[in-house]
Amino acid sequence: HAWVRATAPGQKVAGAFMEITADRDMELVAGTTPRADHVELHFMRMDDGVMEMRELESIKLPKGETVSLKPGGLHAMLIGLTSQVVAGEKVPMTLTFRDSQGKQENVGITLDTASPRH
Template identity: 50%
Template structure:
């Protein structure tokens, strides 16, 4: 596709990342990316992912459940806008937010979410989050789900970043050196 750049990233489970960091004595980034030239599929080059994905997880489901949420912290390397996402796990995927409407907490779809350069943007329970709807099968804890983040830059160019996200029954536990809210880890 002209004007679309694809990159891939791998999210390393916090426990594995902690072991790697402890054994190496340093912090290791959790994203690895490959850019693919749409005109030459065989050409690829390793580069930094446009968005650092931290503390990502998808809430586990039970058989018959048709929707679930995805959560993570995103830090863009340059000003970008999250305009959506997709996953082979569900035919419908939307960016949502939870907000108070009078005395009632309501969930609604949002068209986009700005990702200012160098700033953490949290997708978490009770706030902005990803919704996977029409699940084709249950998502048990321990499984990984591939998500493609759909991003736009200031010039309107689309970037698609692929991320593998672990499925968990609960929010990952805070890690030493993590953010004060315990929702994600920082890697420098």
Template identity: 45%
Template sequence: MTSLFPNRIKQLALGLSLIGLAWQACAQTQVSDAWVRATVAGQHSTGAFMTLQADTDSKLLSVQSPVAKTAQIHEMSMKDDVMRMGQVESVALPAGKPVSLGPNGYHVMLMDLTAQVAEGSKVPLTLTVENAKGEKETIKVEAEARSLGAMDHGSMDHSKMDHSKMQ
């Protein structure tokens, strides 16, 4: 009986370490409050917004959606008292810290819409996140289409904006 006890402790320790490894291997990015600005007929673009929180240092690389021919990560910023918007390659997601993608900062632009985005509908988004080790994670999200009264960001005419990468 005494010879079994040390073996059980070893088995328990091994089991706990495997659970720890499994938890680490499952480290992922959480997405909350994902929504898309509802559109009106004929509108060609809209914004997608959400809060991301990664378990490890990561970055949001891209977003895709079947409702848009083009999806880009953008940043709104002030430079010389002028509001600017431009595409960025990625958004840093520091470990354990929520990062908000909202109408006045980082956000996703869905352009060349394939159909009107009706308020209350669900918009599928596929996010690609890469951690510091270079491992990529694909996250599927159903974002609710909502109206936004304060800022009519989705109806901006993006054809005249410089969508080059921001410096």
């Protein structure tokens, strides 16, 4: 269930969304994609009609619980897009996870591209 929103020509950022269920207590600590200069983990919410967004160092993934990265909440932000993300294309991404012992693991995923209205 991993996807990224298509972008307008010249747009330099895009949100990536997914559901993650870890088989042990872990944290999502980073992401990379050849389609952007870098990836940041973000938290977003509306507070009294004002959008608040901030970068996170990590996203906790408790064992067996599904954590949703979705519009209006936790998400990954692709920053410095190298080209327009077009609806229907696939975007490769690598996620970096860290377990409670500090061991890191990289997992490659493919983001489906949804229309800007998704």
